[in-house]
Amino acid sequence: EAQVTQNPRYLITVTGKKLTVTCSQNMNHEYMSWYRQDPGLGLRQIYYSMNVEVTDKGDVPEGYKVSRKEKRNFPLILESPSPNQTSLYFCASSPYQFSPLHFGNGTRLTVT
């Protein structure tokens, strides 16, 4: 089944403890992206990647890192999480830029 898989689904952590949210797609898509969704703010893009080893900042990249060493994986790294990074995170992929996105089921992160 074609899908975008994010893990974990729920994560509660403490301030400053490094964490990684994994994202994997099995559709051979070139484009991948991370969004965060907050009440009243909609979805905001964190980082995106046009292809392997090519990543770029979105609208809200501060406090996040990404890597794209393989086509299928696009992990989101929070080196030192803070409470303002408590949010619902979505990974998405598409065959190429401009084409419709396939979304994962989301990761709800709470930082205390």
Add this chain to the structure above:
Amino acid sequence: SQQGEEDPQALSIQEGENATMNCSYKTSINNLQWYRQNSGRGLVHLILIRSNEREKHSGRLRVTLDTSKKSSSLLITASRAADTASYFCATAYSGAGSYQLTFGKGTKLSVIP
């Protein structure tokens, strides 16, 4: 950022009625996409309309695009309770070496049986 803005923020209608949601944006776009989200789940793509298209249909969905007014509308005809969800527009833009697909804040649609 040229985030799209949906209007209204919330809409409540009776089953069988039509629902219209609007999206406005600020600069030129490559295409505009509409998505649906059921409570806290991942977004699902509904329809894409390119900047040189004016209208598109898919089942009970009709999307229009007016690039002169920088606006789009999504019409859901003969709504059903199962259409209850949040709907987002997203504008695809490429320029100055970057590419962005930016989402609006969404319209929350409630269809009352």
